[in-house]
Amino acid sequence: METYTSIPEDLKLAVLEKVKPTEAERKILTVVQEELAAEVTAAAEKLCVSDIFVKMVGSAARGTWLSGTHDIDVFISFPEETHRRDLEISGMAIAREVAKHAEHAEDRHAEHPYLNIVFKGFDVDLVPCFRVASACQLKSAVDRTPFHNEFVKTHIKGREDDVLLMKQFMRGGGVYGSELRTQGFSGYLTELLIIHYGSFENAVKAACIWRPGQKIDIMQHSEMGHTEPLVIVDPTDPKRNVAAALSLDRFCMFIDHCREFLANPELKFFFSALVLPLEDKELLEKLDSRKSSQLAVVFKTPDVVEDVLYPQLYKMEQAAAALLNEYDFSVIKTGVWSGKPETVIMLELISGTLPNVKKRIGPPVWVREHSEKFKAKYEEAENVFGGYIENGKYVFEIQRKYPTAKGLLEEQLVNCSLGKQVHQSVSEGFEVIEDAEVCRLKDPDFRVFLRKWL
Amino acid sequence: METYTSIPEDLKLAVLEKVKPTEAERKILTVVQEELAAEVTAAAEKLCVSDIFVKMVGSAARGTWLSGTHDIDVFISFPEETHRRDLEISGMAIAREVAKHAEHAEDRHAEHPYLNIVFKGFDVDLVPCFRVASACQLKSAVDRTPFHNEFVKTHIKGREDDVLLMKQFMRGGGVYGSELRTQGFSGYLTELLIIHYGSFENAVKAACIWRPGQKIDIMQHSEMGHTEPLVIVDPTDPKRNVAAALSLDRFCMFIDHCREFLANPELKFFFSALVLPLEDKELLEKLDSRKSSQLAVVFKTPDVVEDVLYPQLYKMEQAAAALLNEYDFSVIKTGVWSGKPETVIMLELISGTLPNVKKRIGPPVWVREHSEKFKAKYEEAENVFGGYIENGKYVFEIQRKYPTAKGLLEEQLVNCSLGKQVHQSVSEGFEVIEDAEVCRLKDPDFRVFLRKWL
Known part of the structure; x- marks a missing residue:
């Protein structure tokens, strides 16, 4: 309908100023990540667990984290042939050893147990995983994460700012987050959108004409049909839809958000106004x-x-x-x-x-057995207001139960x-x-x- | 479902006792009919209208009238080649001449004008009509009546009581009368039912299993498809459904009335209880x-x-x-x-x-042009409570007009x-x-x- 002007550069800069981590923030993160890697290696040595690798994954590791978030994901990878039970015992033992230097620690559980700690102010997940050859051969869902990490790291270079803009834009539209509470877009999904469309602006423009069934298959390797509104085939696993958790309404809210934004590109689409409690x-x-x-x-x-x-x-x-x-x-x-x-x-x-009286419509009079049963039932019932024939059917006015x-x-x-x-x-x-x-x-x-x- | 006993003879007799005209009633009727015929003939002679016949039609003429009703239908038939205007003028002139000896007279109008008079306490219609060769060639709807009369008179002999029972039974069920107010069974329709089924009892039993589309074609000469619930092909006109005015609900009420009556044959099915005004x-x-x-x-x-x-x-x-x-x-x-x-x-x-708030559901978000128009319309409207996306569609909560x-x-x-x-x-x-x-x-x-x- 309308022809859109491009998104003003100064608007993007204004957003990035607020959401892009400063040099100081980056340095602290790097230092903490290195400390955590060293802690894990030391713990493994102390516990005589050999052949593990430490891997920093997640947005912090890929340079696509929003300023002010303090999440670090540390994956402790074991050889593929490790027994599941050994991985859990040794992995958690290493994590607990690291946690001795943390401000707080809490056992959590996804497919495996993992440890969540607060370490120097960061929210850190210490996650044991298998080192599988490819994401198609994974032994556990978390094993995928390192592959996602590799894919994004090798493809996102130079477009980290676009990811930040998109993540913040989705926050502003209330569609960011793939937890079952939000049913929106995950960080990885956002990164794939930028990789596929090349920029924040291209992705926003493209989304304006999305329809349910929209499919994006970066590697052209899809092996499955999907019924979700948006299908983003995982570049590391041809069977998986990265957008499987996205609900129809979040999908539509994003389309709407993109259209409104392009028609009138303003800061408010990134930062929603504070809502005050209703008096x-x-x-x-x-x-x-x-x-x-x-x-x-x-x-x-x-x-x-x-x-x-x-x-x-x-x-x-x-x-x-x-x-x-x-x-x-x-x-x-x-x-x-x-x-x-x-x-x-x-x-x-x-x-x-609702009124006490409720209209109960029966079968047509000429469907003899059913209509006679219906009539007999209500004629004998208590609290019946009356009965008549309407449109060829017996109708009784009965007492509403609720x-x-x-x-x-x-x-x-x-x-x-x-x-x-x-x-x-x-x-x-x-x-x-x-x-x-x-x-x-x-x-x-x-x-x-x-x-x-x- | 149930097996029905026959209708007790004494019940039929009890009904007939109330509805069958007495010998005295019949005599008075005969006398009045003869007087009316003489009056019409005399009037025609006086007015120099030649070649007319007087015909008594209707239930009074066929011996199927209910005691207490006082209706006489007098048809004044003109040769088929008479001009419509001549028929109206001469017919009404004769009727008015007869009316000089009546207690009351009133012009009425169906397809033609006719005269309604009160004559010696009887409600008499004086109806001019054409004498056509058969009911298929009629020049006016009233021309049919003499054919109906002939057909019934030659087929009903000995079953007049069954007609009286059926008419009264239909009265009791609130389905007697083919006027557009009642949308029920006409007298002629009732007579045809008795002719077809042979008796009141057979007709009642048959009706219990009627369904919409029930067709009765006594002469096996139907020439038309009909969509009404009951189709009784007119024995005097293969194109006409005698039951065309019967509504689906009256049809079903009659079926229901027959079933209830056979399950429990009592006088109340002929004479409904008096209903008192609600205080x-x-x-x-x-x-x-x-x-x-x-x-x-x-x-x-x-x-x-x-x-x-x-x-x-x-x-x-x-x-x-x-x-x-x-x-x-x-x-x-x-x-x-x-x-x-x-x-x-x-x-x-x-x-x-109803509440002030009304939910207006729009097109799916991805049907871009329509959904954007919808959204624009309600976003700008006054008195809009709010909007959101639900099941992929824009929804606005608007002010209810009424x-x-x-x-x-x-x-x-x-x-x-x-x-x-x-x-x-x-x-x-x-x-x-x-x-x-x-x-x-x-x-x-x-x-x-x-x-x-x-």
Whole structure:
């Protein structure tokens, strides 16, 4: 529709000024990385573990990290023939040895156990892995990371700034991060977009005309069909879609963000405005102006990591909406907020109450056996208001079982298909609060969520 | 499902006792018919109109009239080659001459003008018609009637009682009458059913397994396809469906009535119980127990015959429901009542109010031109609550134009597609009253309607 001007250089510079690590930041990072490598080597020697390599991976190692982030990924690679159990025991032993000099340490678990430490102010993951010959032959999902690292390092040279611009641009659009909470773009995915399109500007322009099914295969080696909205074939593994975690809505939000930005290239697309918590007074005003019904299902947040929690919360959100729809309530929208100690599923309805009378439409009169059974059932039932024939079908006006959405949720929500930990928490107790009662929930982060919600 | 016992003879006798004309009634009818024939002949002679025949048609002439009805149809038939205008002028002149001895006379109009008179307490139609060679060659719809009369008279002999039983049984089920108000079974249709099935009992048993598309072609001479639920090919005209005016719901009500009756043959299926007007107190109780929204659109009844009025009222009922649905109101059911001076369209809704906020779902984000237009339209609009992307589509929360059903009807009903006279009356003024305000409508017949409605 429009012809876009190029993105002004001074806008890019203004963004980079804020997000590109300074020389001083880089030096500190280099020093810390070297110290960590030395610590790992020393620990391995001390524990008599031979034939391991230390590898710095992740954005810090590739020069594509955003200023202010302090993440370092240290991979401790073992020969491919190492037994899985030996790798776990020796790898964690080395990591724990390194952790003796850390400010904090915490066991974590992906496919393998690994150690997360805070070391000189950096958030460091110490991850044991196998040294496999290629990413197609991996023994564990983390074994891929060193291959990603190599691919990016050899292809990104000179375009690190474009990666930084893109990462920050995605942050500004709320689509950066591949965790199951965000369902957006991972760092590696962002880097591949820059490698494929050559620059931030080209990538943004290209995305404006993306459609679901968009496929990018840098190595032209795809071996699989994929159904996700965006398919970026992993250059190190022809079977894998790097964008598998990207949801349709994040995909579309990114397209929209690119179009809006090109039509009017401004700093605000990189740095979203601060959202203030919604005050009680504003909340009441908004409820009064919308005149819809707001329901908040409140329960104790299960004590699990976000990648376990959020899929369960999204499932619950869908289940609650399906339950309400099944019982004739019209859902306008649903939302999820989770904090400590509480989690809230928000549901906005056309109305939280329905009449007592409910119309039950039966089979056509001429489908004799079924229609006679239907008629007999409701003629004998209690609390039937009346019956008639409409459009050739028996119709009975019966008593609605759940005339309020609150009553329905209170009685039936625990019977919905919920994830394990969420089901457990909900079973232990939950509350459904309505409309102005939502003022009771004071958490400032929830109130930020509410401002976007209403 | 069940095996039915035959209909008890004493039940049939009990019905016939009430509906079969007595010997005295028959004698009076014969005398009056003969007097009318003589009057017509004398009038024709007086007016020097030659070559006309007088024909008594209708149920009175066929011995299939229900006791207590006082209808006589007198057809004055002219030679086929008569000019239409001559027929109208001479026919009406003869009728008016006869009317000089009547208690009351009124001009009426079908395809031709005819005269309705009250003569010795009987309701008499004096109808000029053409004497055509067969019902297939008719010059006017009324020319058919004498052929119907002949066919029934030669085939019904000995089964007149079965016709009376069936007519009364249909009355009891609320499906007797082919006027556009009732959309049920005509007298001729009832007679054909008895001729085809041989008896009341056989017809009732057969109807239990009718389905839409049921076809009866006594003469095996059908020349047309028909789409109506019941097709009874006219024995005197292979192109015509005698049951064309029967609605799907009356068709199904009759099937249902037959099944219920055979399962439990009782007098109540012939004589429905008297329904009392609903009192204010009962009305309020019912409103409170249903908790739905009741809307009554009240306007002056147009001064036209029922066959013109009711199709327009049914059209208005549909139009009002369609309007409400278009603006997101959920209609439970609709109804029509018409009296003097007022007509009421009743509408029962899930709720008469909706929230201010309305969700407008746009095209998918990747359908660029359409989705950008959609977004631009709503982003610039006033009173937009917010926008987001859901399931790949732009969604905007906009201000609902009509948050109350009453307001919507008041503003938009006159713009609906309405029949001529109803549109005129509604344009001159109407009122929408809600829930307990319905108590204001006091007409006892309306209150009888309300008892069935609620």
